[in-house]
Amino acid sequence: MKNPVFTGAGVAIITPFKSTGEVNYEEFGRIIDHQIANGTDAIIVCGTTGESSTLHDKEHREAVSWCCEYVNHRIPVVAGVGSNDTAYAIELTKFAKECGADGGLSVTPYYNKTSQRGLIAHYTAIADSCDLPIVLYNVPSRTGVCFTAETLQTLSKHPNINGLKAASGNFSLLAAARALCGDDLNIWSGNDDQIVPLMALGGKGVISVLSNVAPQQTHDLCQLCFENRYPEAAKMQFAFHNLIDALFCEVNPIPVKKAMEILGWNVGPLRLPLVEPTPEHIELIRKELAAAGCKI
Numbered sequence: 001m002k003n004p005v006f007t008g009a010g011v012a013i014i015t016p017f018k019s020t021g022e023v024n025y026e027e028f029g030r031i032i033d034h035q036i037a038n039g040t041d042a043i044i045v046c047g048t049t050g051e052s053s054t055l056h057d058k059e060h061r062e063a064v065s066w067c068c069e070y071v072n073h074r075i076p077v078v079a080g081v082g083s084n085d086t087a088y089a090i091e092l093t094k095f096a097k098e099c100g101a102d103g104g105l106s107v108t109p110y111y112n113k114t115s116q117r118g119l120i121a122h123y124t125a126i127a128d129s130c131d132l133p134i135v136l137y138n139v140p141s142r143t144g145v146c147f148t149a150e151t152l153q154t155l156s157k158h159p160n161i162n163g164l165k166a167a168s169g170n171f172s173l174l175a176a177a178r179a180l181c182g183d184d185l186n187i188w189s190g191n192d193d194q195i196v197p198l199m200a201l202g203g204k205g206v207i208s209v210l211s212n213v214a215p216q217q218t219h220d221l222c223q224l225c226f227e228n229r230y231p232e233a234a235k236m237q238f239a240f241h242n243l244i245d246a247l248f249c250e251v252n253p254i255p256v257k258k259a260m261e262i263l264g265w266n267v268g269p270l271r272l273p274l275v276e277p278t279p280e281h282i283e284l285i286r287k288e289l290a291a292a293g294c295k296i
Contacts, residue, residue: 001183001184002159002162002163002183002184002185002186004162004204005042005076005078005102005162005186006076006078006103006205007041007205007222007226008204008206008219008222008223009039009041009042009205009206009208009215009218009219009222010041010042010044010076010078010188010205010206010207010208010211011035011040011042011043011044011208011212011218012047012049012050012207012208012209012212013031013032013035013043013044013047013049013050013212014049014050014051014253014256014257014260014267015028015046015051015052015055016028016031016265016266016267016268017267017268017269017271018268019268019269023059023062023063024266025066027266028063028066028067028070029070030265031265032067032070032071034215034296035211035215036071036074036075038215038216038219039216039218039219039220040075040211040215040219041075041076041205041219041222042075042077042078043075043076043077043078044077044079044105044207045064045077045079045080046063046064046067046079046080047080047105047207048080048107048139048142048253049209049252049253049256050080051253052080054271054272054274060080060092061092061095064079064080064096064099064101065095067079068096068099068100068101069099069100073100076102076103077101077102077103078102078103078104078105078135078207079092079099079101079104080092080104080105081093081096081104081105081106081132081134082105082106082107082108083109084109084111084113086109086122086125086126089106089122089126090125090126090129092104093106093130093132093134094129094130094132096132097130097132101132102133103133104133104134104135105135105137105165106123106126106134106136106137107137107139107142107143108136108137108138108139108140108143108146108147109122109143110143110144113143113145116147116148116150116151119145119147119151119155120151120154120155123136123155123158124155127155127158127159128158128160131159131160132160133162133163134160134161135163135164135188135207136163136164136165137167137190138164138165138166138167138168138190139165139168140168141167146168146170146173147164147173148173149176149177149179149180150180152164152177152185153180153181153185156181156184156185157184161185162186163185163186163188163204164177164185164187164188165188165189165207166187166189166190166191166198166203167189167190167191169191169194171194171197171198174187174198174201175201178201178202186204187201187204188203188205188206189203189205189206189207190206190207192206192208192209192210192218192244192247193237193245195208195221195222195237196230196233196234196237199222199225199226199233200225200230206218206222209247209248209252209253209256210240210244210247212256212259212260213243213247213256213259213260213263213289213294214240214243214292214294217240217292220236221233221236221237221240224236242288242292243288243289245288246259246281246284246285246287246288247259247285249277249281249284249285250277250278253270253274254274254275254276255277255281255285258276258277258281258282258285259285259289259294262286262289263289263294263295263296264296265296
């Protein structure tokens with residue numbers, strides 16, 4: 001049995017920028033403090049929601065290093081360390097370990113993609129490079145690559161591969177993986193609208209976009225599942241359904257950054273090619289934030 005890097009609600013945290021384009025570390029600190037004060041169980045930095053694809057290498061490393069130092073072990077930090085270049089993914093993984101991160105989130109190789117044998121070779125090379133716990137990230141809608149249950153079983157045998165962020169929406173795959181891997185592979189939901197059913201299959205929580213705007217509620221939802229209070233958890237999941245839909249009305253993280261701005265956070269601009277949501281979607285986001293009772 002592998003101890004999970006964290007349990008509960010880990011926030012896939014946004015990266016705030018200044019109007020001049022640099023990372024706004026003062027606001028980043030305020031956001032992190034707010035998350036910790038409101039029950040968030042882990043910070044996932046420089047992931048998709050953190051616009052990692054438009055952070056150049058120096059910015060990415062600075063953000064990971066700064067976040068680890070600022071959080072200062074108050075809660076776990078999981079750093080985005082994925083790449084479609086295995087050698088670069090190894091570099092980022094080693095760097096995150098040096099910074100004191102508690103884990104690394106490593107997305108499947110995208111665009112160049114690979115076979116199942118390639119996935120095994122890619123992740124084995126990363127996991128062999130240092131002893132930072134690795135969370136595999138399965139998001140075929142973005143990468144065009146999906147793990148099979150058999151590949152997950154093979155990878156789960158490596159002591160440094162801690163678990164899976166599951167964002168395929170394929171519950172048959174998850175059930176097969178749980179049956180094959182058992183407690184050798186921890187699983188977190190990568191979809192906010194599927195927290196309860198995934199945790200019913202033995203999941204350890206969620207890596208959440210919703211937590212950016214509703215940290216305490218997302219933590220509480222996971223806690224209900226840990227307490228086997230699934231009818232109450234399902235009711236809470238349904239109550240946030242419309243807000244979750246609104247947070248994905250355009251490609252992530254466009255809506256959640258607008259939601260944070262509406263709530264009063266100084267998140268700054270998106271980086272191209274991401275652009276502002278449409279006026280209709282802004283009104284939808286505003287409406288569902290109010291309906292869900294979200295506030296700073």
